[in-house]
Amino acid sequence: MNNFKIKAAVLSQSFIVMAIMVASTVLANIAQNFPEASLTAIQMVMTFGMVASFPATLLAGVLGNKINKKYLVLVALFLMMIGGLIPAFLNDQLIYIYASSLLIGAGQGTLMTTISNISTELFEGEERSQMYGLQTAFQNGGSVVMMMLAGMLARVQWSQAYLTFGIIIVTIIIVTIWLPAEKVAPEKTAADSGAPKAKVPGSIYFIGLLICLFCIGYSTFSLNASLYIASMNLGDPSTVALAMSLSTGAGVVGGFAFPKIFKVLNRFVLTLACAVTAGGYLLLVLFPSIAVVFLAAITAGIGFSLSVPLGIQAISETATPEQMSSSMGSYMAFTSVGAAASPLIINALAGLIPNADDGTVFLTSVVFLAILTVITIFWSIKTSTSKNVNQQNLAE
Incomplete structure (x- = not known):
């Protein structure tokens, strides 16, 4: 029962960690409420969250070795709840x-890094791998619930969507x-006493860079779905909420399936993620419709x-036990950088395409992700044939 309670506490954090998607x-x-603002200025509503997330992930990785992780989690939850409720009352x-x-x-x-560190610290072997999958599933499942609720509240007034952050009180x-x-x-960190400070392995930085590039292409949907649906007259905020919920709902399935897919594909999981x-996004460019929007959300x-x-x-x-906290913080920082840089990079590249329309940003992401797919293929082949198993082999 105690183990169940610990898992419930960890998964409840995963449930609300992507609340920013509201x-x-x-x-x-x-955008309608602030017509003088540019497209990038509106997208910065999402991007600012990723910008703040970057130093927070690094700081959480450092503090994770010095401060009890439960207190870090509670601080993170209060920051999210207070920040989330602000626009419900101040939005002019x-x-x-x-x-x-x-x-x-x-x-x-802070929460993303700390959740991963807690799971790594408290679980081992197959149970740890299952927790990683469950965390992803709950992360996406929570996003589904919160965005659907936000979509319903937004029908009354758009700012009321932010009342959804009240769910964090339960967590x-x-x-x-x-x-x-x-x-x-505690036996896992016993070696810390008197041990020199361990550096983050170079292989962690490299896979972090690959995930950063993936997030640059991936984030195009969350940043542009609402604007795209509105410009194409395909629906209202509840339609956007449904599309985003389908995306996170598909993520639930992917999270549960990750351990099995990883056993078969190992490093090539990233190649599959880029290609899918x-x-x-390519289908969205070729066949623009609400049905294809939903399909793109799922992929x-x-x-x-x-x-x-x-x-x-x-x-x-x-990573060794001494490297674990800082490695997790560094890795999560890469995901934040990718999401934050997405509108700047994708919008700039899209601007180079003549006769741009509402689907140009998605076409740009298709090209970006296609190039990354090829890169991950070579990376996967190289690491799978490498003799340095301890540093580069990601699966036994």
């Missing part, structure tokens, strides 16, 4: 929404009661749920 359901409404200036995103992002970055209660304050497996995501969700756990799995198998 903002994606009302980006078009925000874009700066308030930016401030909201910064607080949510800081909490999210705070569960974590306070069930997450242990002490380390359950690019394929969905994007599957791609994300397969790519991110790969890096976490790699860290758990290549």
Whole structure:
């Protein structure tokens, strides 16, 4: 029963960790409310969260070795809840929404790193791999619930979508009661005493870079879905919420399937993630319709749920206990950088294409992800034939 409570506490955090996606359901409404703002300025509502997430993931990785992780989790949850509720009451200036995103992002970055470290610390072997998959499933499942609720609330008024962040109160209660304050497996960190500070393995930085590039292409959907649906007259905020929910719902399936797919494909899981995501976006460019929007959402969700756990799995198998916390923080920082840089890079590249239309950003992402797919193929082949098993082999 105690183990069940610990898992429930960890998974309740995963359930709300992607709450920032609530903002994606009302980006078009925000654009209408602030007509003087540019496209990039509106997308920065999402991007500011990723910008704040970057230093938070690094700081959480460092503090994870010095401060009890339960307290880090509670701080992160309060940051997300307070930040998330701001636009529900203060929404007449874009700066308030930016401030909201910064607080949510800081909490999210701290939480993402700490959740992964907790799972790595408390679970081993097959159970650990299963927890990684369950975390991804709950992360996406939570996004489904929160975005559907946000879509319904936004029908009353777009700012009311942010009331969805009130769900975090439940997570705070569960974590306070069930997450242990002490380390359950102290023997794993016994070597820390008197040991020199371990550096993050170079292989972690490289896979982090690959995931960063994937997130640049992947984030196009969450950043543009609301604006695309509105410009094509395909629906309202509830339609956007459904599309985003389908994406995260597909991520639930991908999260549960990750352990089995990883056993078969190992490093090539990232290649599959890039190809599936690019394929969905290509269909959106070729056959623009609400049905294809939903299909692209599903492929994007599957791609994300397969790519991110790969890096976490790699860290758990290549990093030493002394390297674990800082390695996880560095890896999560790469995902934040990718998501934050996405609108800047994809929009800039899309601007180079003549006769641009509403689907140009998705076409740009298709090309970007196609190139990355080829790169991951060569990377997977090289690492699978490498003799340096301890550093580069991601699966036994």
